Amino acid sequence: MSIILDEQTRVLVQGITGNEGRFWTQHMMDCGTNVVAGVTPGKEGQMVRDVPVFHTVKRATATMDVDASLLFVPPQLAKDAVLEALNAGIKKIVVLCDGIPLHDTLQMRKSAQMAGAMVIGGNTSGIISMGKAMMGFFPYWLDRVYKPGRIGIMTRSGSLTNEVTSELVKAGFGASSLVGIGGDSVPLTRFAEVLPLFENDPDTDAVVIIGELGGTMEEEVAEAMENGIFTKPVISFLGGRTAPKGKKMGHAGAIITAGKGTVEDKIAALNEAGAYVAKKPSMVGELLKDVFVKQNN
Amino acid sequence: MKLFEHQAKALFEGANIPVPNRAVIKNRSELDDAISQVGLPCVIKAQVLHGGRGKAGLIKVAEEKEEAKEKVTDVIERAENTPDLLIEEAVAIANEFYVSMTADPSTGSVMMMGSAEGGIDIEEVARTMPEKIIKTNVNVNEGLLPYQAREFLFDLGIEKKMIGQGTKLLLNLYDVYRKHDAELVEINPLMVTEEGNFVAGDGKITIDDNALFRHPQFSLTREHFDDDVQYAAAIEGIPYLQFSGDIGLMCAGAGLTNAVYDLVNDHGGSVASYLEFGGPNYHKAVKSMELIMQNEIKVLLVVTFGTIARADVMAQGLVDAIKEHKPEFPIVTAIRGTGEEAAHDILRDFGLEPLSDTEEAVKKAIKLTGGVPTQ
Numbered sequence: 001m002s003i004i005l006d007e008q009t010r011v012l013v014q015g016i017t018g019n020e021g022r023f024w025t026q027h028m029m030d031c032g033t034n035v036v037a038g039v040t041p042g043k044e045g046q047m048v049r050d051v052p053v054f055h056t057v058k059r060a061t062a063t064m065d066v067d068a069s070l071l072f073v074p075p076q077l078a079k080d081a082v083l084e085a086l087n088a089g090i091k092k093i094v095v096l097c098d099g100i101p102l103h104d105t106l107q108m109r110k111s112a113q114m115a116g117a118m119v120i121g122g123n124t125s126g127i128i129s130m131g132k133a134m135m136g137f138f139p140y141w142l143d144r145v146y147k148p149g150r151i152g153i154m155t156r157s158g159s160l161t162n163e164v165t166s167e168l169v170k171a172g173f174g175a176s177s178l179v180g181i182g183g184d185s186v187p188l189t190r191f192a193e194v195l196p197l198f199e200n201d202p203d204t205d206a207v208v209i210i211g212e213l214g215g216t217m218e219e220e221v222a223e224a225m226e227n228g229i230f231t232k233p234v235i236s237f238l239g240g241r242t243a244p245k246g247k248k249m250g251h252a253g254a255i256i257t258a259g260k261g262t263v264e265d266k267i268a269a270l271n272e273a274g275a276y277v278a279k280k281p282s283m284v285g286e287l288l289k290d291v292f293v294k295q296n297n
Numbered sequence: 298m299k300l301f302e303h304q305a306k307a308l309f310e311g312a313n314i315p316v317p318n319r320a321v322i323k324n325r326s327e328l329d330d331a332i333s334q335v336g337l338p339c340v341i342k343a344q345v346l347h348g349g350r351g352k353a354g355l356i357k358v359a360e361e362k363e364e365a366k367e368k369v370t371d372v373i374e375r376a377e378n379t380p381d382l383l384i385e386e387a388v389a390i391a392n393e394f395y396v397s398m399t400a401d402p403s404t405g406s407v408m409m410m411g412s413a414e415g416g417i418d419i420e421e422v423a424r425t426m427p428e429k430i431i432k433t434n435v436n437v438n439e440g441l442l443p444y445q446a447r448e449f450l451f452d453l454g455i456e457k458k459m460i461g462q463g464t465k466l467l468l469n470l471y472d473v474y475r476k477h478d479a480e481l482v483e484i485n486p487l488m489v490t491e492e493g494n495f496v497a498g499d500g501k502i503t504i505d506d507n508a509l510f511r512h513p514q515f516s517l518t519r520e521h522f523d524d525d526v527q528y529a530a531a532i533e534g535i536p537y538l539q540f541s542g543d544i545g546l547m548c549a550g551a552g553l554t555n556a557v558y559d560l561v562n563d564h565g566g567s568v569a570s571y572l573e574f575g576g577p578n579y580h581k582a583v584k585s586m587e588l589i590m591q592n593e594i595k596v597l598l599v600v601t602f603g604t605i606a607r608a609d610v611m612a613q614g615l616v617d618a619i620k621e622h623k624p625e626f627p628i629v630t631a632i633r634g635t636g637e638e639a640a641h642d643i644l645r646d647f648g649l650e651p652l653s654d655t656e657e658a659v660k661k662a663i664k665l666t667g668g669v670p671t672q
Contacts (some may be wrong), residue, residue, distance in 0.1 A: 023555060054512020060410060061334060100578055101508035102400055103478050109405030114438075127510045139604045139635050157552025162602040162634055163655060177658035183551060186402045187398075212555055214417060215402055242562040249558075250536050250573045252507075253402075259424060282656060 002129035002177040003152070003197040003204070004118070005068065008090045008220065009133060010036045012060055012069040013165050016044050016053060024119065025051065025135050028070075031140050033133040035152050057088040068092035068181055070126065070135040078122060079104035086115045086264070094135045095121035095188070105186045120189045123251070124157045124182035128173045138178070149174020151288065154191050155210035156183050156217070156253065157239065164210050164237055164281045171285025176204045183251030183280035185215065192220035194252040197228040198258060206233040206291060208284060209275075213240035218266040222273035233291045236276035239264045298504045298517060299511040301344045305500030308477060314484075318405045325369050331384040332362060338387040339365060342379045343372050344380045346521065360389055372426070376522065388496055392451060395419055396467070397501075398435075398474045407474065408436040409441070411453045416486035416498070441471040459493060466495050478508030526591045535578050537588055538607035542567025543666040545594035545626070547585055549575030549601035549611060557600050560656060565671040566663035568596040579606035582614025586622045597628045598662040600655055609636035612643040612651075619647070627665045631658035642647045 004012075011028070015021045016038025025048055027033050037060040044055040054060040057069070069085040071078065075097045076119050081163045093112075100122040112119040120127060125138015129271045131148035138147045147165045151173050157159040158180070160277050165175065179194050181187045187270045191209060207230075218238065223263045241263040243249050245256045256262050267277050274289065300308075300640075305318045306316045320331035321344070332339060343355035348357050354375045359365035366385075371380060395417025401408035414422050424427055426450045435441045446467040447460055456465050462590040474482045483501040490496055504515055523539075530537030536551065544566055548554040554573045561568050570592045574585045578600075589597060601611055612632050619628070631652040632640045641651035652658045659668040 024514070025325075075507060101478055102505040102509070103437065103475065104479055106400060106405055110436055113405070137604050142634075142637075144564045153408065154388055155552075157550060158604065159550025159602040159606070160552030160556050162604065164551055166602075179481045185545055186400055186405060188405075190403070205345075206659065210552065231340065235554075239552050239559065242559045243555060244540075249538075249555050249571070254551060254555065257619070259420065280563065280656065281556060 001201050001203045003194070003201050004177065004179065005127055005133050005135055005263060007032045007034060007132045010034055010067045011133070011135060012036065012057065012066045012085075013038045013051075013072065014057065014069055014085065015072035016040055016048050016051065017046060018072055022048055023033045023288070024072070027137070028134050030136050032131070032226055033135070043084055045062055057090070060102060061090070068094070068147055070129035070134065071095040071097070072130045073097065075099035075101070075122065079108055082108045082113060084115055086119075087092040091117040092125050093117060093119040094124070095119065096124055096126055096136055098123040100184065105184065105188065108210055113158070115229045118189055119191070120179065121182045122188065123184045127177065127179045128176045131241055136180065136231065138208045144169055147174035147244065150176055150203060150205040152176050152201065152204040152206050152207040153178040153210070154194055154207065155179070155183055156181050156187075156212055156251065157210055160239060160281070161210055164284055165209065166279050167210065167285045168288065171289055173285065176201065183253055185193035185253040187253070189219070190220060191217045194222045195221065195224050199232065201229050204232065206235060206288065208288070209234060209236040209297070211236060211238045212254050213238070213243050213249060213256055213263050214251070214261040216261070219269045220279070222269035222275065225275060234270070235278060235284055235291065236270055236275055237281055238266055258295070298506055298511065298515060298521065300502040300504065300515070301346065301381070302500050303344055303381065304340065308502060309497050309500055312473045313643070314466055314473070315494060316500070317385045317388050317496055319383055320592055322382050322384055323374075325366065328369055328384065332365060335384055335386045337365070339360065339370050340387050340476045340644050341365065341372055342385060343376045344383055345376060345463045346441045351391050354545050360571070367394065379523065380520070381597075386496070388463055388488055389491045390488045390509060391491045391493075392489040393498070394489070395485045395624040396470065396487050397481065397483035397485070398471060398479070399481045401434060404434055407441075409433045409435060409449060411449060413454050414530040415488070419485065426606045435471070437475070440475075441468055443468065456537070459489070459495070462495055472490045473502070477502065478505045478511060480505050481502060489657060516542065526588055530572070530588050531586055533581070535585060535588065535655060536571075536573040536579060537572040539592055540568045540570065543595040544568055544662050545570045545572070545589045545597045547574060547589055547597060547599050549573065549579055549603050549606050553600060553602055555600065557655065557659065560625070560659045561598070561663070563672070564659055564663055566666065566668055575601070575603060575606045579603060579611055583612060583618040583621055586618035590622055590624055596628055596662045596668040597624065597626055599628065599630045599632060600658060601632045601634060603634040606633045606634070607636040607638035608634045610642060612640035616643060616647045629665065
C-alpha cells in the first residue's frame with residue numbers, strides 16, 4: 001500500500017500541453033502513474049502520448065472517472081485551476097508552482113476544507129509513492145537517491161529532500177510514499193493532516209520529516225504524537241537551526257517572527273513527544289537504524 | 298513588500314479609516330507649507346521601514362515653528378539615508394489600542410488581533426501577557442462579518458457608544474487587507490481622541506510579494522534594502538542575504554541552502570553570504586557570481602541537488618561565470634541531481650574537483666578559509 005496515490009489512482013493533469021506539463025507527464029507515465037486525461041483550455045482533441053486533452057476539467061470528468069488532479073499552471077492561475085478541480089468534485093489535488101499569492105491560498109484552503117478535499121502544495125515537487133506512481137517531479141531514476149521501502153517522508157523542501165533521501169538509501173532504507181508539503185508560509189495541507197494516513201498505512205514503519213525554521217507545523221506533529229494520533233517512530237531533520245531571527249531564509253515560510261518558529265523550539269517539542277531529531281542530514285539514516293535495532297530487541 | 302507609513306495612511310484614508318491631517322516633505326524647505334496645512338503642534342516622523350523609530354529619535358513633537366525646524370534637522374541627521382518626513386497634526390489622545398490582521402497558517406483563516414495595550418510592542422505582549430490579546434478568526438470566503446467586529450470590540454473593552462464607529466473601521470481595515478493582498482495590516486496605536494473618535498496613529502502594511510503583479514502601483518525601491526547588493530539581487534529575483542563571515546554560499550534550493558548554512562556553522566566555519574539560485578534561477582550562475590563578488594569572501598561553496606534545476610546546466614553556468622568574472626577565491630562544489638554525471642565531467646574538464654558529499658564539501662571549504670573543521 002501507500003498513501004494518497006498508487007498505480008490505480010486515475011490522474012488528471014491540468015496544464016498538460018505546456019513544456020513542463022508534457023515533459024513530466026511522460027516521466028509520470030514511465031514510472032507507472034495512471035494518467036487518464038489532461039486539460040488545457042483551447043486544446044481539446046489533442047493527445048499527449050496517448051492521453052486525451054480536454055478544454056475544461058468538467059468536460060474531462062464527464063467523459064471519464066478521475067481521482068486526482070495535478071496542476072502544471074503558473075502561480076497567478078493556481079486558484080482558478082484548483083477551484084475548477086474542486087468544483088468538479090476531485091478530492092485529491094496537487095499544485096506545484098512557487099509564488100502563489102497568499103490571499104489565493106487562504107481562499108483555496110477554505111474551499112478545500114468545505115469540499116472535504118486534500119489540496120497539497122504549493123511550492124512543492126509533489127508526491128510520489130515509490131515504484132508505483134508520481135504526481136510532480138522527482139528524480140526517481142537516480143537509484144542512490146530514491147528507492148522503494150517502508151519509510152514515509154514529508155517535506156517542506158525540494159533539493160534538501162534529495163539530500164536526505166540519498167542518506168536514507170545509503171543507510172539501507174527506502175521510501176513508501178513521499179509527500180511534498182511545500183515551502184510556502186501557508187501550505188494547503190499541513191504535516192499533521194497527512195500523519196493519520198501514514199499511521200493507517202501498513203507499508204509504512206516510520207516517518208521522516210524534513211522541516212525547517214518558521215511556522216508551527218513541526219510542533220503540530222509533536223502534538224499529534226503526544227495525543228496518540230500518530231504512534232509510529234518519527235525521525236526529523238530541520239534546516240535553519242543557526243539562522244538569524246527576522247530574515248526570510250529562502251522559502252516564504254522560513255522566517256522566525258515574534259520569536260516563533262525557531263528550530264530550537266521545534267526540536268524541544270519533537271524531543272518531548274519522543275521523536276528523534278537528526279542534527280545533520282547524514283544522521284537521518286543512522287537514527288533510523290537505531291530505531292529499528294531498538295524495536296527488534 | 299513593506300509600505301511606508303505615509304503610503305499605508307493614504308490607503309487607510311482611501312478606505313474611510315480616519316487618519317490625522319498630514320503632509321509628506323522631502324526636505325526642510327517644504328516644512329512651512331506642511332505646517333500651514335496640518336497646524337501646530339505637529340509630529341515629525343521619519344519615513345523608514347524598520348521599527349523602534351521612537352527610541353531611535355526618528356519621531357519628534359514640536360509646539361512651535363522654530364522648534365519644528367530644529368527637530369526636522371535633528372531627525373534628518375539621525376536617519377541613515379535621507380528619508381521622506383511625515384508632518385502630522387498632534388492629536389490629543391484619551392486612549393490607545395492595537396489592531397492588526399494577518400494570515401493564520403494553521404487554520405488558513407485571517408487572524409484579527411487586538412489589544413487594549415496600544416502603542417506597545419505587540420510581540421512583547423504576545424510573549425509576556427498573551428491573555429491581553431483578543432483574537433478572531435475570519436473565513437476569507439465569508440469575509441469579516443459585522444457581528445465578529447462587534448464581539449471583538451466589546452472584548453477589547455471599547456465603550457458602547459463607539460462600537461458602531463469601531464465596527465465600520467474594522468470592516469474598512471479588512472477591505473484594505475483583502476483589496477491590496479496584504480500579509481499584514483496593523484494600526485498601532487489606534488488612538489481614541491478626547492472627543493471620542495478613532496484615529497489611526499500609525500500604519501503598517503506589508504503587501505504580499507507574490508501578488509505585486511496585481512498592484513503595479515507599488516514597486517521595490519532601494520529604500521527597502523540595507524545595501525546595493527541586496528537591492529540588485531531582489532530586482533533579479535535571487536534570494537540573497539549578507540553576513541560577516543568567510544564563506545560565500547551559492548546553493549540551489551532554499552531548504553538545502555539552510556542546511557548547508559547550519560553545517561558551516563556547526564563545523565566551526567562562518568557564512569559571508571547566502572545566495573540561492575535554485576528553482577527558476579538555476580540558469581543564473583553568471584549573475585549570481587556577479588552578486589557574490591560584491592561581498593568579501595574567502596571561499597565559494599556551491600552545493601546543489603536539483604531535479605528540474607539540472608546539475609549539468611548549473612555546472613556549465615558556474616564554469617561560464619568563472620570565465621566571465623574571474624574570481625580569485627577558491628571554489629568548492631558538490632553539484633548533484635538530474636544530469637550529475639555530465640555535470641561532474643564539465644567541472645573536471647575545467648579543473649574543478651566535483652564532490653558528491655555535502656559535509657565533505659563544507660569541511661573542505663572551511664579548511665580553505667584557513668580554519669580547522671570541528672567534529
